[in-house]
Amino acid sequence: MKKLLLLSLILALSCTAIAQNSPFIRKVYDFRPAPGQFVNSSPKAFAGITKDSLLNLVAEELSSYNPIDDEIEIDYGVVSLGSFGGYVIFGFDHPVVNVKGEYDFQIFGNAIQGDETTSAGGSSEPGIVMVSRDVNGNGIPDDPWYELAGSEYNNPRVQKHFTITYYKPDENKPKVPVPPFITDAEYIRWTCNSVDSLQEGYVRKNSFHNQSYWPLWEEGETMTFEATKLPCNAVDESGNGSYWVQHFFSWGYVDNRPDWHYGYKPTAYNENMNMGFKIDWAVDEDGNHVDLKKVDFIKVYNAELQDCGWLGETSTEIRGGLDLHPDAVAEPEPGDVNGDDNVTSADVTALYNLLLNNDDSAIVNGDQDGDGSITAGDVTAVYNILLGS
Numbered sequence: 001m002k003k004l005l006l007l008s009l010i011l012a013l014s015c016t017a018i019a020q021n022s023p024f025i026r027k028v029y030d031f032r033p034a035p036g037q038f039v040n041s042s043p044k045a046f047a048g049i050t051k052d053s054l055l056n057l058v059a060e061e062l063s064s065y066n067p068i069d070d071e072i073e074i075d076y077g078v079v080s081l082g083s084f085g086g087y088v089i090f091g092f093d094h095p096v097v098n099v100k101g102e103y104d105f106q107i108f109g110n111a112i113q114g115d116e117t118t119s120a121g122g123s124s125e126p127g128i129v130m131v132s133r134d135v136n137g138n139g140i141p142d143d144p145w146y147e148l149a150g151s152e153y154n155n156p157r158v159q160k161h162f163t164i165t166y167y168k169p170d171e172n173k174p175k176v177p178v179p180p181f182i183t184d185a186e187y188i189r190w191t192c193n194s195v196d197s198l199q200e201g202y203v204r205k206n207s208f209h210n211q212s213y214w215p216l217w218e219e220g221e222t223m224t225f226e227a228t229k230l231p232c233n234a235v236d237e238s239g240n241g242s243y244w245v246q247h248f249f250s251w252g253y254v255d256n257r258p259d260w261h262y263g264y265k266p267t268a269y270n271e272n273m274n275m276g277f278k279i280d281w282a283v284d285e286d287g288n289h290v291d292l293k294k295v296d297f298i299k300v301y302n303a304e305l306q307d308c309g310w311l312g313e314t315s316t317e318i319r320g321g322l323d324l325h326p327d328a329v330a331e332p333e334p335g336d337v338n339g340d341d342n343v344t345s346a347d348v349t350a351l352y353n354l355l356l357n358n359d360d361s362a363i364v365n366g367d368q369d370g371d372g373s374i375t376a377g378d379v380t381a382v383y384n385i386l387l388g389s
Contacts, residue, residue: 020326021094022093024065025059025091026092027059027092028058028059032086032087033080033082033087033088033215034083034084034085034225035082035214035215035223036315037208037213037312038317039214039215040211040212041080043061043077045057046216049216058079061320062079062088062090064077065108065319067106067108067259067320067322079317082215083203084225084304084305085301086301087225087227087300088300090321091141096323097325097330098295099325100280102325103276103277105276105323106259106260106275106276106321107254107318108259108318109127109259109274110255111256111257111274121233121235121248125246125255125304125317126230126249126255126303127253127255127301127318128147128150128253129148129150130298130299131146131299132295132297132299133297137340141297144284146282146284148278148281149287150250151249151252151253152249153287157196158231159194161193162227162305164305165222166214166222166223167188167221168218168221168222169189182205182207183205186204188205188213189202203307209312230249232304232306233306251272251274254274254318255316255318258273258274259273260273260274276324279295293333303316332364335382335385337350337365337378338362338363343385351379351382368382
């Protein structure tokens, strides 16, 4: 009996030691919002805050949102990216695997549907998603980025390489109020390289948010962003500035449509929810499809530059994220013999050891030339990959 109890205890401990991948965001690598009315309040920041402390605040917000358990009642916060260009970079405790034909991950915003007369929109503040692989294996997002091409990717009104510079305001300068809600119409000046609209303007300050709109941790006098700008989606339906509708794009953007999640399914009233994002949408700088088996880093940035009167600037907000299949296993990358997610000389060494010593302990994906066996031809195949040939 004692042996049986001991065996049961060992099995129980073994089971608890097996770590499962978390479906939720677990790491924030960078956060740089552009100026905006929710900056320094979502999340709440203070003068002198360190970058590490700031990233921890953002990580707490993004990791706390649990759309799976409807029994949990928490006052979830949001992370605001400010005006055009503001961004956040985050990841999970594992790579997100590309499961062909399925949505791979979800990023939750706070977009809302208007009433039935404005079913094409409501509050839509679309952000573009980019993904990256940790190619060099250093654990930081310094590798090539690829855009997930949404519905507007080929829209001729999209401007790629849109560059904007914001100028730090003098908080004590004379205000330029515009009743009833604008307390300073010339608060934070910006200039840009727009080809179809104004090339300068202001992030205006309103009476609903009195804190500084300039990120308190930014040390410079200017902030510059370069990214892709989506067509403006806001329309003053009232004609007098009292009722703005931000129209939905079809798919492929954060905070663009109400999000599908467990327990909140599409209805006849709102059948076109944001169902998530597919890694298969990835394209390179020239618009060519990129076959990524998995991604390690995700970036979201605000892709709109527009002012909606008393509502203020359009600013993408994020509540959290979800890997839709956290325990999926990706196919090995070509050349990755030892399964460490990188193609290096170690993969060649693993093949040599097998061929010379018959030791296959480091071999995960040895048949690189596809002939059904592991031979010197596989060593040559890995060398070709390393040399880029």
